Amino acid sequence: MAIIQRSICSIILLVVFATVHAQQAIINTVGKDPFVGKTTEVVFKAKEGIWTFHGFNNAVIKTTYKPYDYSKTEQVSDAVIAKPPVVNTKITNAISQTVEWENLTSVVVQRDKLYYKTGKEVKVKSATYFTQGDTRGFRFQLFDNEQIFGGGERALPMNRRGYRLNLYNSSSYGYGLGAENLNFSVPVFISSAGYALFFDNPSKGYVDIGLTDKNILEAGFTSGELTYYVVFGKNLDEILNNYTAITGRQPLPPRWVFGNFVSRFGYQSEEQVKQVVGKMKQDRFPMDALVFDLFWFGDNIKGTLGNLDWVNTQKWPNAKQMLTDLKTNNNLKSVLITEPYILQNTKTYTEATPFMATGADGSPMMIPDLYFGTGGLIDIFRKQSQDWIWKYYKKQIVTNGVNGWWLDLAEPEKHPAGMMHNLKDYGVNRPMAADEVHNVYAHYFSKMFFEKYLYEQGDQRLVLLNRSGFAGSQRYAILPWTGDVARSWSGLKSQPLVLLGMSLSGLPYIHSDAGGFAAAEQADPELYTRWLQFAAFTPVFRPHGTALEDYDKSVKSIPSEPCFVEEPYKSIVRKYINLRYQLLPYNYSLVYDQAVLGKPLMRPLYYYNFADSVALKADEEFMWGDGLLVAPVISQGATARMMYLPAGKWYSLTNNSVTDGGKFINQPADIKQIPVFVKEGSFVPMWITKDTIKSTETYNSKDVTIRYYPSANATTYVWYDDDGTTPRTLEKADYELVTFKGVTAGNKVAIDITTNNPNQYGKKFKRKFNIELPVGIAAGQALVNGKPVDAANGGKQTDPFQQLSNDFITVEFTGKPLNVVITTGK
Known part of the structure; x- marks a missing residue:
């Protein structure tokens, strides 16, 4: 059947806006006076349907299209919890109509196409509506080198461009590499161009990411409200922060x-x-x-x-x-x-x-x-x-x-x-x-x-x-x-x-x-x-x-x-x-x-940097948090692992060796180990004990080892702690954030320790931090708030499972700011 391309020509602009006392509606004919004011939504009435736009404060634009000949428009997804705010909006009419929100995101309506921008930069170009048989949906033109990630569970390369993915949650017994459609078909797709598309429609559908036409992303659905969100961000971190701001974040697990x-x-x-x-x-x-x-x-x-x-x-x-x-x-x-x-x-x-x-x-x-x-x-x-x-x-x-x-x-x-x-x-x-x-x-x-x-x-x-x-x-x-x-x-x-x-x-x-x-x-x-x-x-x-x-x-x-x-x-x-x-x-x-x-626990190497073209191809490595880079060994009989280290210095978690990044390395990886590296400047809190660990029940967060991996660049790490069981601790502010700031100059390591909750400290509560370095500590050369540390307070701490023996000093933290200066070397 021929594809009918819908047009947004001959539109009437309807602006629904809020004043201090009431909401009013103003109808502007195209080409008439521009609009400046506070709005909740902007509506374009086209010949064959209605386009509605909402601007969110966190660099998100919601777009809904309702064709006049379409009745199955119920929204049952429950995905979005954020409500469109009343925001400053500016609408200008020239050859095209531009709706710009106070966060400098905008949508440009030009004949039969939509363009989405941040500032003056077009991020999403040529978005259009289509219908074919019982399927309705949207098409987006892709940039030449654009990569597309996400879409839920897919045993595919991280860049999903070149695939047509079903949007239908499916079980697949005994699957392996190459399985395209699995149990979670989440319709959110993130672009290396700095945006995400979230199709808020749970009906059976598909997303064709450049398979039929290498330059087109097409999303089609069989029922439901035709809505998508454009989520902007300069990197994955910003995009996921903005996306989870509207769909919600995970409550704390025990x-x-x-x-x-x-x-x-x-x-x-x-x-x-x-x-x-x-x-x-x-x-x-x-x-x-x-x-x-x-x-x-x-x-x-x-x-x-x-x-x-x-x-x-x-x-x-x-x-x-x-x-x-x-x-x-x-x-x-x-x-x-x-x-x-x-x-x-x-x-x-x-x-x-x-x-x-x-x-x-x-x-x-x-x-x-x-x-x-x-x-x-x-x-x-x-x-x-x-x-x-x-x-x-x-x-x-x-x-x-x-x-x-x-x-x-x-x-x-x-x-x-x-x-x-x-x-x-x-x-x-x-x-x-x-x-x-x-x-x-x-x-x-x-x-x-x-x-x-x-x-x-x-x-x-x-x-x-x-x-x-x-x-x-x-x-x-x-x-x-x-x-x-x-x-x-x-x-x-x-x-x-x-x-x-x-x-x-x-x-x-x-x-x-x-x-x-x-x-x-x-x-x-x-x-x-x-x-x-x-x-x-x-x-x-x-x-x-x-x-x-x-x-x-x-x-x-x-x-x-x-x-x-x-x-x-x-x-x-x-x-x-x-x-x-x-x-x-x-x-x-x-x-x-x-x-x-909204940060995921596992993160691709390019989480903060789309510009690292090599990292974009390193699908089988990942960051565990911000500090640890993990390269799983996934080939039978392997004794080494060819892997990529991004720019900077990296410490081996298992032997403290230092390697310069920005290159591939062939890392030893016999059956006893997989490569795990620590990014320079990282703080890694650990539970080091000579006792046999039986379960998390015996963990004591008042006695923690803090491994600092020296860097000439100043870094900050925030450590979270609570009782590990009580719901809504964040809402109740019943938790602690301990901030560690570190920097290394020559053979001097300086670490500052502060807390957001000093009032909980007292006779019944204090913490002991064993500050451990992967480099030697000069005897008697540690100062805490300017005072020498007792020579007996420190030495070597042996990790019974990793067979490391690192120098450390112990400091008592009572909620008051601590400045620790350590001289390295022997």
């Missing part, structure tokens, strides 16, 4: 989320759980959570979804006591899996049918081809459905003390096009078909969990793993994972790309089933080791894979837990798990940067 999750598919009895936990303790692996897969509510893989309780009292004789013992004796929190399907003949099926999604006739629709059995899908968009299923979750939380949840299959994995959903509770007065709401199904499930958990358990932070979602799902505290990735080298190679793509899509706690999930013919300890080395520097550390030989003899059982790996791999993995725990003060501080500034 500190134990940064520990080791013990998990497999799946534990089949209390006795088996005790055996695994005992073996993990015997082999000295720290751990913080234990995940129960679907056997907690049934004896089989199939036919049990919907029982929602511990139905086998022989295998689980006393669930409450078991979970209590795990927590009391081992500091292990419990996480239970759940799914949105209720199968026939399960414990709750009859009770659940009124709350299921329906067919066109209004009766519950059964799904016959679901892998786990025939059943229905909870219509999570109905408040009654939410209340019904929540009572089962609440029982496990209140009665049995469950600490976290794991929502699986919520894309939904099977979602027939003829299935209908009721969204009257959200203001939609017609049934909505599956394809119209598919991409926000999991989002609304997370929303329900978050709101009800916060209401019921107001003293605890929610832990919710969810395999799917939409833009804005981060607001509901989800810990997404990358689905059923293959236990293969291709599976491992895909993960840095998938995790970084999600990080740039506003979902910062993305992680993988470390070691790989999908069934393999035999164990590969080298693959397992390399995967866990990588996972140690990702938001959640959760080894998880299939071990189902008891149920299916054709499937090899390969345990996910590191205690079952042979030597020397076991010791290597233990070292990296312990390193993750040692980095707990550094890792936990990253949550503040996300919650306040």
Whole structure:
């Protein structure tokens, strides 16, 4: 069918503006007097539809087009929480019409095209509307060298130009490198030209990024409000800050989320759980959570979804006591899996049918081809459905003390096009078909969990793993994972790309089933080791894979837990798990940067600098926070890693050697190590203890080692600390920010330490900082506020897991500013 290109010719300009006392509407005919004033929105009436623009204070422009011949304009995404402000606006009429907001962003309407600018620079050129058959959407002309990132989970190169990506959340069992469409198809795309496009439409669609026409990005949808946001920023940091300002940021997780999750598919009895936990303790692996897969509510893989309780009292004789013992004796929190399907003949099926999604006739629709059995899908968009299923979750939380949840299959994995959903509770007065709401199904499930958990358990932070979602799902505290990735080298190679793509899509706690999930013919300890080395520097550390030989003899059982790996791999993995725990003060501080500034925990090397053309191609490396550069080893049999170091000096985390950046290096990387470098000037707070680390419960944030990596450039680092459990600590200002400023001149290292919360210090509260340098400290040559440090106060601190022996001095911090001057050398 011919494509109909819509025109914005012959327009009438309508400006809706606010005065101090009331809102008024002024209608200007094109070419008449310009407008200057405070507005909430600017509307252009065209021959075939209406364009509406909103300017936000944080360099964001919202654009909506409503064709006169289009009726499915409901907005059900829930992605954006920011309301358009009343802002100073200037509209000029010449050959084209220009709308400029007070933050110097503007949109130029010129015949049938839109141009978006910051200042005088055009960032987005030639944006147009199109319709083709049942698809409606927008086209944008791309610059010649423009790169496009984001789009959610894609096992593709970070630059997605040259691909056509489905916007339809999909599961993909056993995928590897090259999988284009996975569980999160988040419609936000970031350009190296300094802007992002966010298509706020959750219906089934696609984005063609230069595949059909190398110079065109085309986004098409089958239903829903036709809205997109242009988000400006000079780098990824600014763009994500502005994007998350309108879609929300992740609430703080509990500190134990940064520990080791013990998990497999799946534990089949209390006795088996005790055996695994005992073996993990015997082999000295720290751990913080234990995940129960679907056997907690049934004896089989199939036919049990919907029982929602511990139905086998022989295998689980006393669930409450078991979970209590795990927590009391081992500091292990419990996480239970759940799914949105209720199968026939399960414990709750009859009770659940009124709350299921329906067919066109209004009766519950059964799904016959679901892998786990025939059943229905909870219509999570109905408040009654939410209340019904929540009572089962609440029982496990209140009665049995469950600490976290794991929502699986919520894309939904099977979602027939003829299935209908009721969204009257959200203001939609017609049934909505599956394809119209598919991409926000999991989002609304997370929303329900978050709101009800916060209401019921107001003293605890929610832990919710969810395999799917939409833009804005981060607001509901989800810990997404990358689905059923293959236990293969291709599976491992895909993960840095998938995790970084999600990080740039506003979902910062993305992680993988470390070691790989999908069934393999035999164990590969080298693959397992390399995967866990990588996972140690990702938001959640959760080894998880299939071990189902008891149920299916054709499937090899390969345990996910590191205690079952042979030597020397076991010791290597233990070292990296312990390193993750040692980095707990550094890792936990990253949550503040996300919650306040929208920074992802994992960041590509070009996060602050699009101009580094080499970094733009270094897809398989990443920054963990601002300080650590990680180069995972993802090739079988590798003993070295060719990698790129950006400009500046870089210290090896494991041996303190210094390397100049701005070049490629071939770094040794035998099976015992992966390259991890620290950027000069970085402060890295660590938990260094001679005791065996068992869990995050024994962590004491009042006694922390601060590693400073000297630089001639002055640097500042802000360390965040709170109690690690209480919700809304940011809103209550119940936290501390300790600021470290450092600079090196010759052999003199100067460090200043201050706090935003000095009033909490006193007789019962003070901190001890062990300031550690990767260079020698001259004996007796350290001053604190101008006074010499006691010669006995310092020496060498040996890291038992990294085998480093660094010089350090200890300072007592009582809330008053400290100036520490250290002379290096011997």
